[in-house]
Amino acid sequence: MTESACELCTGPGGRVLWQSAECRVVRVDDPALPGFCRVIWGAHVREMSDLPRSERQRLMAVVFAVEAAVRELFEPDKINLASFGNVVPHLHWHVIPRWRDDRHFPEPIWGRLQRERQPERPPVDDATLTRAIVRNLPEGE
């Protein structure tokens, strides 16, 4: 896939909450999984092991800051982290809050549907989530 055909090169890939010169955090509009975010590397890179070690560490520090923020604000039963890129081979991480009563638990969200009902969860606005992410970033990010 060339960069001109890559949806993460040509568009933001979601509602941008935070960005640096290297990467961005977008919020995924999934009412079943409020707080679901993606961390997207800026350059069109396929795999983590294509990045130098320092860049890997900085990307993962953002992923873990999002994880910490989502835990604080949404109190999920579990966090799921995943980097696939089978469809869009441009490095990005899914940070997914999971609840025991969500529609796929304990399956991954790509697995078989376990229940139809979708419990209501308290809303958290973008500004509050962004502040929590920034608070959890290491110094200097």
Place this chain on the structure above:
Amino acid sequence: MTESACELCTGPGGRVLWQSAECRVVRVDDPALPGFCRVIWGAHVREMSDLPRSERQRLMAVVFAVEAAVRELFEPDKINLASFGNVVPHLHWHVIPRWRDDRHFPEPIWGRLQRERQPERPPVDDATLTRAIVRNLPEGE
């Protein structure tokens, strides 16, 4: 889940290729996905953000060493990385080689089956895979 009921506290969780004082790499016996490994944290910890930053970095360095080794030896079309723990909430990472003609591609391996046929891939023995992992670890691991 208590540690005494956790299968990753009471057993290795696979065939151990490498271990340190903190974590281990096990090989998953999946003939459809040769090279599939898991990196399992030793202590019964639920989330990455429950670890101090230095331990997170060391765990991810092992995950990325496995990724690099699997790319070298198995030449997959893509690497998939995931940490779920919905069933066994004890920190572990899946490092999964993916091929365009594997049974689930481009879905995650937890998704819908895409094709029945399972192509043969050249075998790589445990010793060769272990050496490649060790070669890709940062100095001092």
